[in-house]
Amino acid sequence: MNKLIGKITFWKVVAGLIFASGLYATYVRFVDGLGASTNLSDEFPWGLWVGFDVITGVGLAAGGFTIAAMVYIFNLKRFEPIVRPAILTAFLGYLLVIVGLMYDLGRPLHIWHAIIMWNPRSVMFEVAWCVMLYTTVLALEFSPIVFERLQFNKAYKAIKRVTIPLVIVGVLLSTLHQSSLGSVYLIVPDKLHPLWYSPYLPLFFYISAIGVGCAMVIVESFLSSRAFHRGLEMNLLSQLGKISVVMLGVYLTLKVVDLLERNAVSHLFAFRYETGLYWLEMVIGVIVPMLLLARKKIRENYNGLFAGAFLVVVGFVLNRMNTTITGFEEWAGTTYFPSWMEISVTLSIVAFGFVAFALAAQYLPIFTHEEHAVSSPADEFTKDLKLVSQMP
Template sequence: MKTNNINIPISKDNDGESIFKFLMHELKPKGKIFTPFNIISVPIILIGIYLIIVRFIFGIGSVTNLTQEVPWGLWIGFDVVTGVAFAGGAYVLTFMVYILNMKKYHSIVRITVLNGFLAYVFYAGALLLDLGRPWHVINPIIGNSFGVSSVLFLVAWHFLLYMIAQLIEFSPAVAEWLGARRAHKILSGMTIAAVIFGITLSMLHQSGLGALYLMAKDKIHPLWYSEFIPILFLVSSIFAGLSMVIFEGTISHKVFFNQISEKNLKAEKGILLGLAKICAGTMFAYFFMQLLVFIHGKHWDLLSTPMGHWFLLEMLGFVILPMLLFIISYRLNKILLIRIASVLTMLGVIMNRLNVTVIGFRWDAPIRYYPTLMELVVTLTVIFTEIWIFRWVVNRMPVLRESPSWAKKEK
């Protein structure tokens, strides 16, 4: 089937001579400059950069509200822990498409992997801002300072390795953009290995992010602490990631409408219905596990406290409700309902991650931690910068649009 998009030149099949010129040309912005997103994001990014400079000169305390009792705040709890959960869509989709061979979802794999890759680069990169002595960040990777008994050691290594795996998974798109046929062939051949490696890594570090908090047994509210945090984090990363895929797809379809082929536009509905089913299923499993953990924890008395109400709201309003919406939506074929459910699910995941890492952490402390406006601005800076790069890549490489014909023939 021929689509109009194939005719858009991504890159002329260059033979290596014009590559520099081509890159210089591609670096220039495409499209309108004064879009609402740009008008909002640019000032925030500029303020954020200023705050980051302040943070490196005067210390973390000059920008954040972190205390000696609450050493990890918004930058870890939201940027890293929540951000990585949302990036879980990449390993779930690569599992479905490459391992289970579900061709139906192939058209959204690239954009999901790109999204996941950038999420890791930026959100895990945000970790550098939170490190007091970031110039030593290399210590657990090279040298003789391997703290192998640390969960964080495992998570750090997995972040690094998974970023490489995702880069390999995405690299054929780069090769198609550059018109590098030979590299494309080699890189495409590495996909399956990268996928298998990536799924294994993801399972371990998605749960590992929860395992980080296992030693903080006395600091986390008992309704959110259990020895099953790692498994709960792993299961919830599945629907967190897929909800992100649904949400991001909704926006991409509006913003990058002209890049998507008719065939893929038509396929969208089927894809969303499929994802809704998976979300509903995993959310049921997740809720059931939460229920078991709750019953075995014997914390009925805590339900009548304010934190208990908050817990009930999370479980009923942001797990059960979106799960039911997902079920109803695929029964009734309602796409809008899927989108609403995905937003609710994402809110629920944010709530859950923040409850473990920030809200429920030292919930009994006399002085509670709450993030400063500056912390929030830096977090937004990270997110906006990621979206800028994301947009730059999607506008240039065959992420949503069809691959060039030579790359297709290769298969």
């Protein structure tokens, strides 16, 4: 615990303030309703909670299935050390998405309706099922870590035996719902601004999710290496950076092809608010990080890799926010800006994610997994370490 206390005192204060305001907003949301707590309206029925907490959140958690597929399906065993943090991130991510959803749904207690009241023609129905099933898969993929900690050896072995089927199911489910989050917007060809509406939306969402999945794993590794003073698998991470660049390249190419196909290129140069934000998203999130990460020297540099991956994540968030919010403002004829309560709930959820990750890393064998392989003189010194930490 020494590691955590003190160092983030400042951030603890910030987190405390966020949680306090989030708690109040939660009270208002559930006691007075959506109208009292949000700036949503009939013109703008989906705001920050759907756009960020749910749609962006699911995308950012894509690292889980990407890394799991790489290690278990494509047998790239060298990526094994980052499987656990990636799964943890994904699992927490999906849990938080569900939390976010509970805030946003008008009748959260009816959430289970999707299980028994089917409408297979609805994209949302498919997303709901995939998210539900994939969260279960993630829980199962995560469970060996808990079993290892509790030394439930039988359960550990049992779950390990079904790893491959689990991963395959997980990858399929992710493929389906990551792309389907794009399909959600296929139904609004007239409402969504032509810079973002495209018949390829599902493909865009899927490819960018893989790209950002890799980038998130990099960012998350850097943050945790700073927080927990552990080593960094730079080698692995820069390979991930490479994959991310490839995905960004495919994404950019498709985006250009799509604009040409739809004769929408002129929108790129219209002097409009949407155009500016579109360029912001593409430059920050796609072009600059591609230029950075495509260069070996930068990719293999500590700060370079982090900067590149971080930009990918930022750009991804911008893209999702643009698609879900900016793109609708022209049609709706109004602008939407979240209320402070929407913001504080979102911040609380993000902060909660950080805290949960830190706690999990503290008490579960997330990073220490690879240690078993190497026994070293350091063990002896670790004892000293304990002694010293007990000193007054």
